[in-house]
Amino acid sequence: MDKLPKWADVALIPAINLALALIVSGIVVTFIGQDPFEALVIMVNGAVGSTYGWGYTLYYATNFVFTGLAVAVAFHAKLFNIGGEGQAQLGSLGVALVCLSVPWPHWTLALPAAVVGGALFGAAWAAIPAYLQAKRGSHIVITTIMFNFIASALLVYLLIGALKAPGMAPETVRFPEGARLPSAQEVLAVIGIPFSRTPLNVSFLVGLLACFGVWLLMWRTRLGYEIRAFGHSEPAARYAGISPVKITMLAMLISGGLAGLMAVNAVMGEQERLIQDNVLGAGFVGIAVALMGRSHPVGVLIAAILFGALYQGGAELEFETSVPREMVVVIQALVILFTGALDGMVRGPLEKSFLRFSRKPKPGVPAE
Amino acid sequence: MTAPAIELKGISKSFGPVQANKDIALRVMPGTIHGIIGENGAGKSTLMSILYGFYKADRGEIFVRGEKIEIPDSQAAIRSGIGMVFQHFKLVQNFTVLENIVLGAEEGALLRTSLGRARALLKQLSEEYELHVDPDAKIEDLGVGMQQRVEILKALYRRADILILDEPTGVLTPSEADHLFRILEGLKREGKTVILITHKLREIMEVTETVSVMRRGEMTATVKTAETSPEELAELMVGRKVLLRVDKDAAKPGETVLDVHDLKVRDGSGVERLRGVSLTVKRGEILGVAGVAGNGQSELLEVLGGMREGKGKVFVNGEPLDLTGAKSDARTRRKRGIGHVPEDRQREGLIMDFHAWENVGFGYHDDARYNRGLLMNNDALREDARAKIEKFDVRPTDCWQKAKNFSGGNQQKIVIARELEREPDLLLVGQPTRGVDIGAIEFIHEQIVALRDQGKAILLVSVELDEIMSLSDRIAVMFDGRIMGERLPSETSERELGLLMAGITDTEHDHTVEEVEANLAHSSGKAG
Numbered sequence: 060m061d062k063l064p065k066w067a068d069v070a071l072i073p074a075i076n077l078a079l080a081l082i083v084s085g086i087v088v089t090f091i092g093q094d095p096f097e098a099l100v101i102m103v104n105g106a107v108g109s110t111y112g113w114g115y116t117l118y119y120a121t122n123f124v125f126t127g128l129a130v131a132v133a134f135h136a137k138l139f140n141i142g143g144e145g146q147a148q149l150g151s152l153g154v155a156l157v158c159l160s161v162p163w164p165h166w167t168l169a170l171p172a173a174v175v176g177g178a179l180f181g182a183a184w185a186a187i188p189a190y191l192q193a194k195r196g197s198h199i200v201i202t203t204i205m206f207n208f209i210a211s212a213l214l215v216y217l218l219i220g221a222l223k224a225p226g227m228a229p230e231t232v233r234f235p236e237g238a239r240l241p242s243a244q245e246v247l248a249v250i251g252i253p254f255s256r257t258p259l260n261v262s263f264l265v266g267l268l269a270c271f272g273v274w275l276l277m278w279r280t281r282l283g284y285e286i287r288a289f290g291h292s293e294p295a296a297r298y299a300g301i302s303p304v305k306i307t308m309l310a311m312l313i314s315g316g317l318a319g320l321m322a323v324n325a326v327m328g329e330q331e332r333l334i335q336d337n338v339l340g341a342g343f344v345g346i347a348v349a350l351m352g353r354s355h356p357v358g359v360l361i362a363a364i365l366f367g368a369l370y371q372g373g374a375e376l377e378f379e380t381s382v383p384r385e386m387v388v389v390i391q392a393l394v395i396l397f398t399g400a401l402d403g404m405v406r407g408p409l410e411k412s413f414l415r416f417s418r419k420p421k422p423g424v425p426a427e
Numbered sequence: 428m429t430a431p432a433i434e435l436k437g438i439s440k441s442f443g444p445v446q447a448n449k450d451i452a453l454r455v456m457p458g459t460i461h462g463i464i465g466e467n468g469a470g471k472s473t474l475m476s477i478l479y480g481f482y483k484a485d486r487g488e489i490f491v492r493g494e495k496i497e498i499p500d501s502q503a504a505i506r507s508g509i510g511m512v513f514q515h516f517k518l519v520q521n522f523t524v525l526e527n528i529v530l531g532a533e534e535g536a537l538l539r540t541s542l543g544r545a546r547a548l549l550k551q552l553s554e555e556y557e558l559h560v561d562p563d564a565k566i567e568d569l570g571v572g573m574q575q576r577v578e579i580l581k582a583l584y585r586r587a588d589i590l591i592l593d594e595p596t597g598v599l600t601p602s603e604a605d606h607l608f609r610i611l612e613g614l615k616r617e618g619k620t621v622i623l624i625t626h627k628l629r630e631i632m633e634v635t636e637t638v639s640v641m642r643r644g645e646m647t648a649t650v651k652t653a654e655t656s657p658e659e660l661a662e663l664m665v666g667r668k669v670l671l672r673v674d675k676d677a678a679k680p681g682e683t684v685l686d687v688h689d690l691k692v693r694d695g696s697g698v699e700r701l702r703g704v705s706l707t708v709k710r711g712e713i714l715g716v717a718g719v720a721g722n723g724q725s726e727l728l729e730v731l732g733g734m735r736e737g738k739g740k741v742f743v744n745g746e747p748l749d750l751t752g753a754k755s756d757a758r759t760r761r762k763r764g765i766g767h768v769p770e771d772r773q774r775e776g777l778i779m780d781f782h783a784w785e786n787v788g789f790g791y792h793d794d795a796r797y798n799r800g801l802l803m804n805n806d807a808l809r810e811d812a813r814a815k816i817e818k819f820d821v822r823p824t825d826c827w828q829k830a831k832n833f834s835g836g837n838q839q840k841i842v843i844a845r846e847l848e849r850e851p852d853l854l855l856v857g858q859p860t861r862g863v864d865i866g867a868i869e870f871i872h873e874q875i876v877a878l879r880d881q882g883k884a885i886l887l888v889s890v891e892l893d894e895i896m897s898l899s900d901r902i903a904v905m906f907d908g909r910i911m912g913e914r915l916p917s918e919t920s921e922r923e924l925g926l927l928m929a930g931i932t933d934t935e936h937d938h939t940v941e942e943v944e945a946n947l948a949h950s951s952g953k954a955g
Binding site: 275279280281284285287288291292294295297298299300301302414 | 442443444732733734735756757758759760761767769771774775776777778779780781785789790792793798801802803805
């Protein structure tokens with residue numbers, strides 16, 4: 060038997076974690092002289108109280124779906140890819156190059172090309188740490204985090220040099236009109252649903268497809284089977300003839316590719332030109348999303364929406380009240396802390412209480 | 428009448444729904460050697476952990492020398508004079524013997540006083556009980572037999588007069604085991620009480636006075652050893668009659684299947700683990716490789732199974748095997764008709780977090796029958812799992828259970844089912860019954876013999892000499908990465924094999940224990 064029933068593992072624990080984070084946040088908000096309940100209402104309303112709120116929430120969520128899936132796939136191979144940030148930045152370069160190099164006639168052509176471009180660049184950026192881990196044993200946590208800095212520097216170098224548009228700002232020229240992705244407002248207007256003007260765009264559907272794709276990969280293909288086996292036990296993988304080098308490389312390439320896809324949403328769907336800080340920490344939020352989503356695509360999707368709501372609600376809170384911006388970051392950090400790092404704090408006692416309830420001797424454990 | 432050294436009354440302990448100990452009663456008289464025997468998972472270790480303060484019993488009372496006591500932690504156990512020697516030693520490798528002995532029991536701010544006291548005591552103990560150990564040797568330079576003695580000395584230094592030993596002979600050669608038993612006899616003569624936990628019936632019969640049998644968390648019987656027999660004990664352990672000897676006909680060896688020439692393997696740190704091994708295995712025979720754990724047997728299996736690279740020449744059915752490069756992996760080996768039941772099923776043979784059905788295809792997941800184009804055919808895997816579970820009598824019968832939820836014996840049955848079903852030309856088997864209960868041992872041995880009788884070649888590696896003696900048609904003994912000699916089971920003895928296992932090829936003459944030890948310590952110093 061597993062220690063916890065599945066529903067408790069996937070729903071109850073995250074819910075308790077979230078509640079704890081909100082309680083502690085509430086205490087902190089009280090200390091700075093604000094009403095925590097009012098703050099909560101503003102956050103919830105701001106995130107999901109209107110199509111405007113939903114639009115932003117799901118836009119952020121799309122970013123987190125990609126970075127969350129990226130971390131999740133690597134997790135399955137027991138690789139801790141914290142380079143989502145850098146891989147997403149390189150992905151943005153790939154997407155920008157695709158959008159700028161061809162005078163795209165229509166977005167339906169530009170989107171698949173941008174998907175390929177973003178994924179390839181993201182994967183390429185993950186390939187180097189992956190190779191160093193697989194062949195030379197350099198720890199992937201160290202190398203990926205260093206590659207985040209290198210990616211950021213590389214982008215600045217290009218944006219003040221080869222790719223810089225005329226003018227003051229370190230950014231490229233605007234993408235051609237044919238590479239502009241339709242927003243949710245435009246898409247929904249076709250079927251007569253009114254929706255506010257938000258950055259939410261068709262990339263959201265790409266995100267859903269990516270969730271399905273990762274599920275298919277991990278639980279229905281040989282490669283996914285091998286990745287999971289390798290993640291559980293490397294000696295067992297070697298026993299089964301699964302090459303550790305191959306799996307490390309492939310898992311990281313897929314992971315980096317998924318992180319790179321984030322640029323399709325942020326850069327192509329929203330900013331419509333390549334700017335310097337286009338990832339804005341989404342690579343790191345992806346770690347929390349993957350942890351909270353227990354590395355399962357469905358969990359990642361739900362966690363991504365939750366974090367999207369937190370981002371959007373936090374922005375509203377900052378706008379409507381005198382809760383300072385730093386406070387909003389503190390609340391987000393508390394959620395990450397409780398759902399990610401302090402997971403074991405809730406898990407242990409919960410497992411014990413479940414055991415106590417199921418104390419009745421089961422007729423299982425049969426004889427040999 | 429003297430009070431029992433240890434008396435347990437109504438001890439119960441549950442881990443969730445699993446009741447590990449059920450209303451246990453036990454009386455151990457002072458100055459005796461008391462055996463506790465039972466299958467894996469019968470609750471022996473749990474009971475001893477309660478006695479040593481690692482677990483707290485849900486219910487029940489503990490009396491030591493007639494006094495009721497609480498044992499909340501191991502410090503309390505030590506204060507009550509209980510000492511424990513674990514199966515896996517808890518020694519600091521780069522400390523000396525003396526430093527390890529005083530560790531945690533230092534007196535005063537300066538080490539010198541405790542070390543001086545320990546040295547004096549050590550001298551006295553080594554004379555009294557044949558516990559000879561060099562006090563200034565580093566642990567990493569000592570053989571396992573010596574390390575075990577250090578563990579015993581540690582307990583005695585803490586004034587233990589009740590000594591619990593958990594599976595103490597698992598890592599010892601027969602002569603080392605004999606020496607250990609002499610030490611235990613000596614302790615008994617001095618009035619100490621010894622509790623010996625083991626699954627080996629022979630040891631129980633040899634050294635204990637009384638024996639308690641555990642089965643499925645219950646103490647099923649306590650009997651005087653002189654008044655019982657191995658057969659009766661086995662029956663008490665399993666709950667039904669068991670065949671202790673393997674029933675097999677004489678081998679009819681055919682042509683050579685596996686031919687190994689001068690095989691060499693280096694480990695990650697460059698130490699040569701195999702120093703030129705040559706052997707052959709023929710169709711229809713079982714070649715048993717005996718040896719103390721860590722003398723290269725694992726590396727032999729791993730290199731043949733495609734888990735590590737090596738140097739030398741290996742032929743299977745006359746065709747050479749690649750020992751390095753991309754074609755030296757386990758997948759290629761399986762395609763060449765080599766099955767492999769690995770030594771460590773939990774780390775290698777199974778993915779413990781995978782369902783049983785995911786495990787039945789492990790290593791063969793490329794097979795066409797498990798796949799449908801790009802995707803895996805999970806239905807086919809589940810169907811195959813159900814068939815294997817039925818055929819090999821795996822319990823529970825639910826293919827959706829995770830591998831970690833099966834007992835050791837049932838886990839091994841899953842591995843055996845997977846590897847035997849493909850009827851490999853050559854089967855590599857490592858420690859097939861380690862951590863497996865008696866009932867399943869019988870079954871697994873039958874399966875291996877049946878495969879031999881189908882005309883397959885089998886290379887068996889085991890540290891259990893009994894198993895090697897009863898299963899093998901030929902026995903090769905390994906020591907320090909070399910084959911020390913080959914013997915026929917009918918023409919050899921445990922004593923002779925024991926000497927070969929210690930690296931002594933001159934088996935005609937008698938050898939003192941000291942000679943054997945010196946040889947063992949020498950080799951482990953080199954290899955470690």
